[in-house]
Structures are given as structure tokens and as C-alpha cells.
Amino acid sequence: MISKLTTLSAFLAIISLSAAFQISTRDNDGVAVYLNTPTDPFVKIGDNYFFVESKREINWYDAFEACRQMNADLVAFKDLKEQKLVSQYLVGKKLIDNFWTSGTDFAKQDYFVWFSTGQPVATDLWCKGEPNNAGGIEHCVEFLSNVGLGLNDRNCSLPRGYICQAPQPKTVSFIVW
Numbered sequence: 461m462i463s464k465l466t467t468l469s470a471f472l473a474i475i476s477l478s479a480a481f482q483i484s485t486r487d488n489d490g491v492a493v494y495l496n497t498p499t500d501p502f503v504k505i506g507d508n509y510f511f512v513e514s515k516r517e518i519n520w521y522d523a524f525e526a527c528r529q530m531n532a533d534l535v536a537f538k539d540l541k542e543q544k545l546v547s548q549y550l551v552g553k554k555l556i557d558n559f560w561t562s563g564t565d566f567a568k569q570d571y572f573v574w575f576s577t578g579q580p581v582a583t584d585l586w587c588k589g590e591p592n593n594a595g596g597i598e599h600c601v602e603f604l605s606n607v608g609l610g611l612n613d614r615n616c617s618l619p620r621g622y623i624c625q626a627p628q629p630k631t632v633s634f635i636v637w
């Protein structure tokens with residue numbers, strides 16, 4: 461960030477030495493297509509950028525940390541449409557598995573929120589009959605891309621793959637006259 465700002469201010473210093481100028485700025489959600497910038501390891505699905513780990517299965521806490529280490533968070537599906545798009549992606553890549561999401565009811569039993577955003581988990585995202593807190597030990601939310609294609613509450617200690625979601629990027633551009 462600092463180096464980007466330094467580069468920008470150096471550039472502005474140079475143009476300020478030239479003739480009269482006018483700068484107009486613009487910012488847009490997402491990575492502008494014309495930039496053709498690689499977003500690895502994140503892939504764009506719908507409006508957001510995701511990283512899917514299907515080989516390394518770890519508990520919910522480890523998964524949470526793994527996403528944070530990438531400056532991302534465990535996924536928080538914003539709606540059923542996004543959840544379905546991610547599901548299609550997983551099925552298309554033959555990544556049929558169970559993945560941790562950021563959902564938990566740690567704070568209030570039976571009230572599931574996305575721990576990454578604090579927003580409630582929408583009721584239409586769950587598999588049929590879920591969440592059911594089976595055995596009274598299910599406080600983390602997994603996404604089932606195989607059966608049911610939806611969310612399920614699960615024992616947080618179980619090893620699972622996980623899906624990280626990158627912060628929503630913006631493209632900032634400016635025009636100098």
C-alpha cells in the first residue's frame with residue numbers, strides 16, 4: 461500500500477511540474493477487465509473472488525486462520541444465487557466435497573451468522589432439515605457441494621476443505637488532462 465501511494469504521489473509531483481492539468485478519478489467495484497490482471501489464487505465466481513481448498517482438510521479454526529493468512533476470510537454466501545454459482549463451479553471442477561464456510565452460532569446458540577461479516581445466514585441457504593444441531597455439538601457451518609447442495613451445521617473439529625473469499629476489490633483509475 462505504501463509503495464503504491466509513494467508511486468502515485470511521485471507521479472502526481474511530476475505532472476504538477478507540467479502545464480495546467482485537471483484530474484478526474486473514478487472507482488469501480490471489481491477488477492477492471494481491461495487490466496487483464498491475474499487474480500490468482502482467487503477465481504471470480506459471480507461478483508466475488510474465491511479460493512477453494514479441497515485437498516487439505518482441516519478443522520474450522522485452522523481453516524479460518526488459513527483464509528486470514530491469505531488476507532481473505534472463510535466464505536459468506538451473500539445469497540442463494542451466489543451459493544448456487546459456487547456450487548456449479550465446484551461440480552464443474554469435480555470438487556465434490558464438504559467445505560467450511562464462516563458460518564457459526566458460537567455467539568448465540570441456534571442463531572447462525574457469517575463470522576466474517578456478522579450478517580445472519582439466510583434461511584434459504586440450508587439443506588433440508590438443517591441446521592439441526594445434531595447431538596448438540598454442531599456450531600460450524602459446512603457447505604455440501606455433493607448431497608443436498610446447501611449448508612449444514614457440523615462439529616467444528618472435523619477435518620474439511622474450505623472456501624476463502626477475498627475482500628471485494630475496486631479498480632481506481634484517473635484521467636489527467
Ligand SMILES: *[C@@H]1O[C@H](CO)[C@@H](O)[C@H](O)[C@H]1NC(C)=O
Nearest residue numbers: 595596597615616617618619
Ligand atoms: C468432534 O469431532 C472431533 C474430531 O473428529 C472428535 O474428536 C470429537 O469427539 C467430536 N465431538 C463430539 C462431541 O462428538
